[in-house]
Protein backbone atom coordinates (compact mmCIF):
# COMPACT_ATOMS: atom_id res chain seq x y z
CA UNK A 582 0.00 0.00 0.00
CA UNK A 583 1.22 3.45 -0.88
CA UNK A 584 0.90 6.17 1.71
CA UNK A 585 -1.06 9.33 0.96
CA UNK A 586 2.24 11.25 0.94
CA UNK A 587 3.85 8.94 -1.63
CA UNK A 588 0.79 9.30 -3.83
CA UNK A 589 0.88 13.06 -3.53
CA UNK A 590 4.59 13.15 -4.41
CA UNK A 591 4.10 10.94 -7.47
CA UNK A 592 1.29 13.14 -8.70
CA UNK A 593 3.39 16.25 -8.17
CA UNK A 594 6.45 14.75 -9.89
CA UNK A 595 4.51 13.72 -12.96
CA UNK A 596 2.63 17.02 -13.15
CA UNK A 597 5.99 18.83 -12.92
CA UNK A 598 7.52 16.64 -15.65
CA UNK A 599 4.62 17.38 -18.00
CA UNK A 600 4.81 21.10 -17.25
CA UNK A 601 8.58 21.12 -17.82
CA UNK A 602 8.20 19.41 -21.20
CA UNK A 603 5.64 22.06 -22.13
CA UNK A 604 8.10 24.80 -21.23
CA UNK A 605 10.99 23.15 -23.08
CA UNK A 606 8.85 22.83 -26.19
CA UNK A 607 7.69 26.38 -25.96
CA UNK A 608 11.25 27.69 -25.69
CA UNK A 609 12.45 25.59 -28.61
CA UNK A 610 9.47 26.40 -30.83
CA UNK A 611 9.77 30.12 -30.31
CA UNK A 612 13.55 30.13 -30.85
CA UNK A 613 13.58 27.91 -33.93
CA UNK A 614 14.85 29.47 -37.18
CA UNK A 615 11.27 29.47 -38.34
CA UNK A 616 8.94 29.68 -35.31
CA UNK A 617 6.98 26.43 -35.00
CA UNK A 618 3.55 25.65 -33.58
CA UNK A 619 3.63 23.70 -30.32
CA UNK A 620 3.25 19.98 -30.97
CA UNK A 621 0.77 17.72 -29.24
CA UNK A 622 2.32 15.77 -26.36
CA UNK A 623 1.53 12.06 -26.45
CA UNK A 624 2.40 10.47 -23.09
CA UNK A 625 3.75 6.99 -23.80
CA UNK A 626 2.27 4.84 -21.04
CA UNK A 627 3.50 1.40 -22.21
CA UNK A 628 5.00 -0.75 -19.45
CA UNK A 629 4.36 1.85 -16.74
CA UNK A 630 2.62 1.15 -13.45
CA UNK A 631 -1.01 2.22 -13.37
CA UNK A 632 -0.56 4.75 -10.53
CA UNK A 633 1.75 6.82 -12.76
CA UNK A 634 -0.86 6.86 -15.50
CA UNK A 635 -3.54 7.96 -13.05
CA UNK A 636 -1.21 10.73 -11.87
CA UNK A 637 -0.81 11.98 -15.45
CA UNK A 638 -4.57 11.86 -15.98
CA UNK A 639 -5.08 13.85 -12.78
CA UNK A 640 -2.54 16.37 -14.08
CA UNK A 641 -4.78 16.85 -17.11
CA UNK A 642 -2.86 14.80 -19.69
CA UNK A 643 -5.27 13.30 -22.24
CA UNK A 644 -3.19 11.94 -25.16
CA UNK A 645 -1.58 8.57 -24.44
CA UNK A 646 0.46 6.19 -26.60
CA UNK A 647 0.66 2.41 -26.28
CA UNK A 648 2.62 -0.01 -28.44
CA UNK A 649 0.80 -3.29 -27.77
CA UNK A 650 -2.88 -3.96 -28.25
CA UNK A 651 -3.31 -6.47 -25.43
CA UNK A 652 -1.46 -4.41 -22.85
CA UNK A 653 -3.44 -1.34 -23.89
CA UNK A 654 -6.72 -3.25 -23.52
CA UNK A 655 -5.80 -4.33 -20.02
CA UNK A 656 -4.83 -0.82 -19.00
CA UNK A 657 -7.44 1.27 -20.78
CA UNK A 658 -10.44 -1.07 -21.06
CA UNK A 659 -12.05 0.36 -17.93
CA UNK A 660 -9.94 3.50 -17.48
CA UNK A 661 -11.29 4.91 -20.73
CA UNK A 662 -14.79 4.83 -19.25
CA UNK A 663 -13.62 6.93 -16.31
CA UNK A 664 -11.81 9.35 -18.64
CA UNK A 665 -13.89 9.33 -21.84
CA UNK A 666 -12.02 12.31 -23.30
CA UNK A 667 -8.72 10.39 -23.48
CA UNK A 668 -7.25 9.97 -26.97
CA UNK A 669 -5.35 6.69 -27.37
CA UNK A 670 -2.63 6.39 -29.99
CA UNK A 671 -1.29 3.07 -31.22
CA UNK A 672 2.43 3.64 -31.81
CA UNK A 673 3.72 0.04 -32.02
CA UNK A 674 3.71 -2.58 -34.73
CA UNK A 675 0.34 -4.18 -35.37
CA UNK A 676 -0.45 -7.71 -36.55
CA UNK A 677 -3.29 -7.93 -39.06
CA UNK A 678 -5.20 -10.39 -36.84
CA UNK A 679 -5.41 -7.74 -34.13
CA UNK A 680 -6.82 -5.04 -36.41
CA UNK A 681 -10.33 -5.54 -35.03
CA UNK A 682 -9.24 -5.07 -31.40
CA UNK A 683 -7.00 -2.15 -32.27
CA UNK A 684 -9.79 -0.28 -34.01
CA UNK A 685 -12.23 -0.98 -31.21
CA UNK A 686 -9.85 0.47 -28.59
CA UNK A 687 -7.67 3.15 -30.22
CA UNK A 688 -8.52 6.60 -31.56
CA UNK A 689 -5.53 7.04 -33.89
CA UNK A 690 -3.01 4.61 -35.39
CA UNK A 691 0.53 5.82 -36.07
CA UNK A 692 2.18 2.58 -37.14
CA UNK A 693 0.71 1.64 -40.52
CA UNK A 694 3.62 0.32 -42.57
CA UNK A 695 2.42 -2.20 -45.15
CA UNK A 696 -0.41 -2.72 -47.61
CA UNK A 697 -1.59 -5.96 -46.02
CA UNK A 698 -2.13 -4.13 -42.74
CA UNK A 699 -3.79 -1.19 -44.50
CA UNK A 700 -6.25 -3.62 -46.10
CA UNK A 701 -7.06 -5.28 -42.77
CA UNK A 702 -7.60 -1.87 -41.15
CA UNK A 703 -9.82 -0.62 -43.96
CA UNK A 704 -11.97 -3.74 -43.70
CA UNK A 705 -12.31 -3.47 -39.93
CA UNK A 706 -12.99 0.26 -39.99
CA UNK A 707 -15.85 -0.38 -42.41
CA UNK A 708 -17.22 -3.19 -40.21
CA UNK A 709 -17.05 -1.08 -37.06
CA UNK A 710 -17.98 2.12 -38.89
CA UNK A 711 -15.07 3.77 -37.09
CA UNK A 712 -12.79 5.72 -39.41
CA UNK A 713 -9.64 6.50 -37.47
CA UNK A 714 -6.93 8.90 -38.58
CA UNK A 715 -3.79 6.97 -39.48
CA UNK A 716 -0.10 7.79 -39.85
CA UNK A 717 2.34 5.90 -42.02
CA UNK A 718 5.42 4.79 -40.12
CA UNK A 719 8.60 5.35 -42.14
CA UNK A 720 11.77 3.35 -41.53
CA UNK A 721 14.01 6.36 -42.11
CA UNK A 722 17.13 4.46 -41.05
CA UNK A 723 16.32 1.43 -43.26
CA UNK A 724 16.84 -0.83 -40.23
CA UNK A 725 15.86 -4.42 -41.07
CA UNK A 726 14.67 -5.24 -37.54
CA UNK A 727 12.47 -2.17 -37.26
CA UNK A 728 8.91 -1.54 -38.41
CA UNK A 729 8.07 1.13 -40.94
CA UNK A 730 7.84 1.34 -44.69
CA UNK A 731 11.08 1.98 -46.59
CA UNK A 732 11.40 5.50 -47.95
CA UNK A 733 11.27 4.30 -51.59
CA UNK A 734 8.00 2.46 -50.92
CA UNK A 735 6.24 5.21 -48.99
CA UNK A 736 4.42 6.75 -51.94
CA UNK A 737 3.09 3.38 -53.10
CA UNK A 738 1.80 2.62 -49.61
CA UNK A 739 0.24 6.07 -49.33
CA UNK A 740 -1.53 5.71 -52.68
CA UNK A 741 -2.80 2.26 -51.67
CA UNK A 742 -4.17 3.65 -48.41
CA UNK A 743 -5.98 6.43 -50.24
CA UNK A 744 -7.46 3.91 -52.66
CA UNK A 745 -8.69 1.90 -49.66
CA UNK A 746 -10.43 4.99 -48.31
CA UNK A 747 -8.17 5.32 -45.26
CA UNK A 748 -7.84 8.72 -43.63
CA UNK A 749 -4.06 9.22 -43.85
CA UNK A 750 -3.07 12.33 -41.91
CA UNK A 751 0.67 12.09 -41.33
CA UNK A 752 3.99 10.28 -41.00
CA UNK A 753 5.81 8.83 -38.00
CA UNK A 754 9.41 7.70 -37.48
CA UNK A 755 11.67 6.23 -34.80
CA UNK A 756 15.27 7.15 -35.69
CA UNK A 757 18.06 4.59 -35.18
CA UNK A 758 19.32 4.95 -31.61
CA UNK A 759 22.94 5.47 -32.69
CA UNK A 760 22.27 8.13 -35.34
CA UNK A 761 21.92 11.90 -35.19
CA UNK A 762 18.10 12.24 -34.95
CA UNK A 763 18.06 15.57 -36.76
CA UNK A 764 18.87 13.83 -40.07
CA UNK A 765 15.81 11.63 -39.65
CA UNK A 766 13.56 14.46 -38.51
CA UNK A 767 14.56 16.51 -41.55
CA UNK A 768 13.93 13.55 -43.84
CA UNK A 769 10.51 12.83 -42.32
CA UNK A 770 9.49 16.45 -42.67
CA UNK A 771 10.59 16.48 -46.30
CA UNK A 772 8.65 13.29 -47.01
CA UNK A 773 5.51 14.65 -45.34
CA UNK A 774 5.67 17.71 -47.55
CA UNK A 775 6.16 15.57 -50.65
CA UNK A 776 3.19 13.38 -49.70
CA UNK A 777 1.13 16.45 -48.84
CA UNK A 778 0.55 15.31 -45.24
CA UNK A 779 0.31 17.79 -42.38
CA UNK A 780 1.03 15.65 -39.29
CA UNK A 781 4.58 14.71 -38.33
CA UNK A 782 5.09 12.43 -35.32
CA UNK A 783 8.73 12.49 -34.21
CA UNK A 784 10.76 13.03 -31.06
CA UNK A 785 10.93 11.01 -27.82
CA UNK A 786 12.32 11.64 -24.31
CA UNK A 787 15.88 12.31 -25.46
CA UNK A 788 15.10 14.54 -28.44
CA UNK A 789 11.54 15.93 -28.26
CA UNK A 790 12.69 19.55 -28.04
CA UNK A 791 14.83 19.18 -31.17
CA UNK A 792 11.91 17.51 -32.95
CA UNK A 793 9.59 20.34 -31.90
CA UNK A 794 12.00 22.91 -33.30
CA UNK A 795 12.18 20.92 -36.54
CA UNK A 796 8.43 20.92 -37.11
CA UNK A 797 7.00 17.93 -35.22
CA UNK A 798 3.23 18.15 -34.76
CA UNK A 799 3.22 15.20 -32.32
CA UNK A 800 5.93 14.21 -29.88
CA UNK A 801 5.83 10.85 -28.07
CA UNK A 802 7.36 10.98 -24.61
CA UNK A 803 7.53 8.14 -22.07
CA UNK A 804 10.38 8.10 -19.56
CA UNK A 805 10.75 11.90 -19.33
CA UNK A 806 7.19 11.97 -17.96
CA UNK A 807 6.88 8.72 -16.03
CA UNK A 808 10.45 7.70 -15.20
CA UNK A 809 12.08 4.44 -16.23
CA UNK A 810 9.70 1.76 -17.41
CA UNK A 811 9.04 -0.82 -14.71
CA UNK A 812 6.24 -3.34 -14.49
CA UNK A 813 3.78 -2.64 -11.67
Ligand SMILES: *Cc1c(COP(=O)(O)O)cnc(C)c1O
Pocket residue numbers: 625627648672673755785786787801802803804805
Ligand atom coordinates in the same frame (compact mmCIF):
# COMPACT_ATOMS: atom_id res chain seq x y z
C1 LIG B 1 8.50 3.74 -26.16
C2 LIG B 1 8.24 4.63 -27.30
C3 LIG B 1 8.35 6.02 -27.17
C4 LIG B 1 8.75 6.71 -25.89
O1 LIG B 1 10.08 6.50 -25.59
P1 LIG B 1 10.81 7.32 -24.39
O2 LIG B 1 12.23 7.25 -24.73
O3 LIG B 1 10.45 6.60 -23.12
O4 LIG B 1 10.26 8.69 -24.41
C5 LIG B 1 8.06 6.80 -28.28
N1 LIG B 1 7.68 6.25 -29.45
C6 LIG B 1 7.56 4.92 -29.62
C7 LIG B 1 7.14 4.39 -30.94
C8 LIG B 1 7.84 4.06 -28.56
O5 LIG B 1 7.73 2.74 -28.74
